Amino acid sequence: MKFDISYTIDALPRLLEGALVTLQVTLVGFVLSLSLATALTVMREANNVRWAHRALAVYISFIRGTPLLVQIFLIYYVSPVIGLDIGPYTAGILAITLNSAAFVVEILRGGLASVPSGQFEAASALGLKGPALWGKVILPQTFIASVPPLVNEFTQVLKASALLSTITIVELMRVSQQIFSRNYHPVEVLLGTFILYFLMCFAVSRSAALIEAKLELRRG
Amino acid sequence: MADKYLELIGITTRFGDVEALQGVSLSVARGEVVCLIGPSGCGKSTLLRAANWLTPPNEGTVRLDGSVVGHAPQGRATAAQIRALNGHRARIGMVFQQFNVWPHLTALENVVRAQMVVLRRDKSEAEAKARQALADVGLSDKMDAWPERLSGGQKQRLAIARTLAMDPVLMLMDEPTSALDPELVAEVLAVLQRLAEIQMTMLIVTHELGFAMRVADRIVFMEAGGIVEQGPPQELLSNPRTDRLKAFLDKLSLTTLPKDREHAEI
Numbered sequence: 001m002k003f004d005i006s007y008t009i010d011a012l013p014r015l016l017e018g019a020l021v022t023l024q025v026t027l028v029g030f031v032l033s034l035s036l037a038t039a040l041t042v043m044r045e046a047n048n049v050r051w052a053h054r055a056l057a058v059y060i061s062f063i064r065g066t067p068l069l070v071q072i073f074l075i076y077y078v079s080p081v082i083g084l085d086i087g088p089y090t091a092g093i094l095a096i097t098l099n100s101a102a103f104v105v106e107i108l109r110g111g112l113a114s115v116p117s118g119q120f121e122a123a124s125a126l127g128l129k130g131p132a133l134w135g136k137v138i139l140p141q142t143f144i145a146s147v148p149p150l151v152n153e154f155t156q157v158l159k160a161s162a163l164l165s166t167i168t169i170v171e172l173m174r175v176s177q178q179i180f181s182r183n184y185h186p187v188e189v190l191l192g193t194f195i196l197y198f199l200m201c202f203a204v205s206r207s208a209a210l211i212e213a214k215l216e217l218r219r220g
Numbered sequence: 221m222a223d224k225y226l227e228l229i230g231i232t233t234r235f236g237d238v239e240a241l242q243g244v245s246l247s248v249a250r251g252e253v254v255c256l257i258g259p260s261g262c263g264k265s266t267l268l269r270a271a272n273w274l275t276p277p278n279e280g281t282v283r284l285d286g287s288v289v290g291h292a293p294q295g296r297a298t299a300a301q302i303r304a305l306n307g308h309r310a311r312i313g314m315v316f317q318q319f320n321v322w323p324h325l326t327a328l329e330n331v332v333r334a335q336m337v338v339l340r341r342d343k344s345e346a347e348a349k350a351r352q353a354l355a356d357v358g359l360s361d362k363m364d365a366w367p368e369r370l371s372g373g374q375k376q377r378l379a380i381a382r383t384l385a386m387d388p389v390l391m392l393m394d395e396p397t398s399a400l401d402p403e404l405v406a407e408v409l410a411v412l413q414r415l416a417e418i419q420m421t422m423l424i425v426t427h428e429l430g431f432a433m434r435v436a437d438r439i440v441f442m443e444a445g446g447i448v449e450q451g452p453p454q455e456l457l458s459n460p461r462t463d464r465l466k467a468f469l470d471k472l473s474l475t476t477l478p479k480d481r482e483h484a485e486i
Contacts, residue, residue: 116320118316118318121314121316121320122316122320122321122379124274125272125274125314126309126310126334126338126383127307127334127338128306128334128338129302132337136333136337140324141322217369218324218325218366218368
């Protein structure tokens with residue numbers, strides 16, 4: 001079979017639609033993951049409840065110690081068994097969120113460690129406490145310090161979202177499979193898919209460099 | 221002192237097996253400037269940090285204007301106690317050796333933030349207050365600067381402005397010039413001197429004896445977790461009654477007022 005670029009070009013409009021779904025799923029999953037991980041980070045720091053620390057450690061090691069694909073299948077197939085009718089999109093985003101959060105928690109732990117204890121002291125001495133102390137002083141500095149690994153995690157999530165094709169979510173990978181299973185030109189179609197994934201990740205890491213430069217002065 | 225505005229009563233603080241403070245009592249009158257001096261590790265910073273309960277002691281009571289800031293030992297603090305403590309902290313300014321300005325906010329935002337959150341001032345009021353405070357410490361031209369771009373002396377003045385904007389009734393200063401390059405010390409001391417002139421009540425941990433001589437109403441000499449001697453600066457420094465203070469002053473004059481830089485790199 002000869003390589004024919006026109007199959008790539010013909011596939012592009014549908015691939016782009018798939019890429020849009022990939023971006024949506026990634027964005028929603030990452031925002032949820034970041035929120036969950038932030039909540040867990042603050043809880044871990046603010047509460048010295050031992051069982052909570054243990055539970056978090058167990059959660060992190062389970063997530064990191066098993067394949068994401070298994071986690072996706074598990075949530076997709078288990079949810080109806082336990083009476084949750086959530087459909088593939090919700091299940092997929094839930095799996096990505098729970099998976100990514102375990103990594104983001106560790107990223108934020110590192111970012112938080114870089115905030116000097118004097119920052120807590122100065123805020124406390126001014127009368128800030130609880131949500132204000134965290135929201136106005138500590139978390140902004142934690143996020144600023146965590147930008148590079150967070151951007152990296154975002155691209156990880158974006159790439160991992162291809163696994164959602166296995167539970168019938170019509171994102172970029174799934175669209176690509178659908179096209180080449182009909183036209184029997186996997187090489188041409190996958191080339192387009194490959195390029196679109198790369199462009200998305202490339203754009204993300206480039207914009208990260210811009211964010212980095214903007215935040216440079218705020219690191220102190 | 222007849223008027224006991226700030227009272228520290230029987231403060232005992234232990235760090236593991238080390239008793240950093242052994243039942244120390246000290247009171248400061250309204251408008252009084254008290255300088256705490258003593259060798260490193262004598263407990264002077266720990267005593268200062270007990271005053272706003274930042275390092276809660278194991279035993280002792282702190283009162284400000286008759287109302288309890290903290291009392292130890294006590295069980296889990298109730299919501300009301302925490303609220304009361306934060307109320308006190310809002311009125312007690314604290315200045316740190318390491319400045320602890322917030323790097324993610326501009327100079328102006330550094331001064332505005334706590335006013336809006338803690339004192340619930342609206343933005344325009346907080347900004348007006350902040351501009352005034354920054355002008356008071358000579359930083360009018362640095363309002364929009366990031367702390368990263370400020371010198372050590374400017375950062376410390378910014379930190380002072382941040383507490384001044386809260387209208388403090390008492391200022392605690394923990395070695396405010398110890399982390400500064402020598403040529404930047406004077407600009408910070410000038411600000412502190414001006415605060416002394418306007419009768420701000422201050423408790424200052426310092427190694428700058430010359431400055432203490434000028435601004436303090438009283439100097440308290442501490443050693444090994446206790447107060448050894450205290451009195452008006454002239455009297456205390458020219459006629460030390462105890463051998464320990466004599467030895468401390470001798471050591472300082474031998475080395476022409478060395479600056480304690482041990483903690484500076486933390």
